Amino acid sequence: xxxxxxxxxxxxxxxxxxxxxxxxxxxxxxxxxxxxxxxxxxxxxxxxxxxxxxxxxxxxxxxxxxxxxxxxxxxxxxxxxxxxxxxxxxxxxxxxxxxxxxxxxxxxxxxxxxxxxxxxxxxxxxxxxxxxxxxxxxxxxxxxxxxxxxxxxxxxxxxxxxxxxxxxxxxxxxxxxxxxxxxxxxxxxxxxxxxxxxxxxxxxxxxxxxxxxxxxxxxxxxxxxxxxxxxxxxxxxxxxxxxxxxxxxxxxxxxxxxxxxxxxxxxxxxxxxxxxxxxxxxxxxxxxxxxxxxxxxxxxxxxxxxxxxxxxxxxxxxxxxxxxxxxxxxxxxxxxxxxxxxxxxxxxxxxxxxxxxxxxxxxxxxxxxxxxxxxxxxxxxxxxxxxxxxxxxxxxxxxxxxxxxxxxx
Ligand code: PLP
Numbered sequence: 001x002x003x004x005x006x007x008x009x010x011x012x013x014x015x016x017x018x019x020x021x022x023x024x025x026x027x028x029x030x031x032x033x034x035x036x037x038x039x040x041x042x043x044x045x046x047x048x049x050x051x052x053x054x055x056x057x058x059x060x061x062x063x064x065x066x067x068x069x070x071x072x073x074x075x076x077x078x079x080x081x082x083x084x085x086x087x088x089x090x091x092x093x094x095x096x097x098x099x100x101x102x103x104x105x106x107x108x109x110x111x112x113x114x115x116x117x118x119x120x121x122x123x124x125x126x127x128x129x130x131x132x133x134x135x136x137x138x139x140x141x142x143x144x145x146x147x148x149x150x151x152x153x154x155x156x157x158x159x160x161x162x163x164x165x166x167x168x169x170x171x172x173x174x175x176x177x178x179x180x181x182x183x184x185x186x187x188x189x190x191x192x193x194x195x196x197x198x199x200x201x202x203x204x205x206x207x208x209x210x211x212x213x214x215x216x217x218x219x220x221x222x223x224x225x226x227x228x229x230x231x232x233x234x235x236x237x238x239x240x241x242x243x244x245x246x247x248x249x250x251x252x253x254x255x256x257x258x259x260x261x262x263x264x265x266x267x268x269x270x271x272x273x274x275x276x277x278x279x280x281x282x283x284x285x286x287x288x289x290x291x292x293x294x295x296x297x298x299x300x301x302x303x304x305x306x307x308x309x310x311x312x313x314x315x316x317x318x319x320x321x322x323x324x325x326x327x328x329x330x331x332x333x334x335x336x337x338x339x340x341x342x343x344x345x346x347x348x349x350x351x352x353x354x355x356x357x358x359x360x361x362x363x364x365x366x367x368x369x370x371x372x373x374x375x376x377x378x379x380x381x382x383x384x385x386x387x388x389x390x391x392x393x394x395x396x397x398x399x400x401x402x403x404x405x406x407x408x409x
């Protein structure tokens with residue numbers, strides 16, 4: 001029989017969302033009359049905005065005409081979208097990059113998952129705890145970790161993000177080759193300021209490390225001093241890759257479009273002490289393993305940057321931000337301590353003394369019929385915390401918030 005990739009056997013079952021689904025289903029079956037409201041989902045509730053729908057329809061019509069039909073497109077994305085992203089997200093902010101440093105993809109999840117294959121299997125990985133699980137699991141699959149013991153994989157440098165450090169990762173004492181930073185953060189909602197981010201860029205410059213900067217929630221930043229791109233920090237163009245997504249910016253979770261910035265100045269060493277550019281390797285990887293994002297989807301993403309597209313998507317984001325404010329104020333009313341929600345659609349609340357993440361989940365479900373996500377599901381440092389999201393509709397969010405505010409803890 002063919003042998004399995006042994007590293008897959010180290011993976012821990014992803015019980016988090018299936019356990020939540022089972023508990024909710026059991027509760028609903030026992031209480032068919034009650035309305036359970038989910039503030040647990042990381043998916044959007046609002047439809048695509050009219051400017052995006054119009055672009056999809058127009059591009060769909062083009063695909064139905066022989067003169068404008070398109071087959072395979074460039075694997076890295078159409079020039080029209082790369083140039084629009086460059087102008088809209090970088091040149092307009094005074095950040096000098098070129099269009100061919102922007103790679104259009106079908107999601108930040110796949111890009112951030114695939115990127116690690118460009119690095120040596122012995123590269124040391126540092127990541128935040130709690131964390132978006134994709135960074136960790138893809139490195140486990142690639143064999144960069146030892147076995148899982150006492151809640152941790154051997155070989156990984158965990159960066160605890162706790163109340164004491166405002167949920168911001170601190171520089172490790174040891175050397176890290178690959179550093180995953182997620183800011184604004186899922187699940188904690190914390191965002192690195194430019195000063196904090198500079199420490200990481202300086203560390204990476206000094207240690208010749210690579211920063212994989214996941215900024216899927218950039219559109220939710222409201223605070224001055226929080227950078228909208230890692231390239232606002234001088235030197236980042238030599239050490240950092242930036243991942244961005246249209247999923248939470250423009251409701252593309254089901255439409256699928258994202259982009260990754262790989263500056264040409266980021267270098268890796270070769271076994272003979274030479275240098276190779278990360279950009280050339282990612283281009284090689286994408287042209288070999290990926291066939292591009294549909295033309296109609298790229299036209300839809302382009303429409304996000306039109307004046308109407310911008311205004312319409314900003315209005316939706318504003319609505320989710322308002323949901324976050326409603327949730328935060330309800331938690332305060334209930335006497336709970338909560339973080340996040342200011343630069344991210346996530347609220348990270350501290351469970352009351354002596355109540356663990358799962359007990360809090362049960363209490364919220366049974367007493368308020370509200371569903372959230374136990375913090376411990378995102379890592380050991382998430383124990384004693386609980387994540388609520390601002391992505392539900394304003395009506396259901398307000399209803400859920402009222403129920404939580406009325407609870408006694
Ligand atoms: N990165 C983070 C931190 C996320 O929370 C998510 C989605 O929840 C993604 C990436 C995935 O984004 P996409 O829909 O573009 O694959």
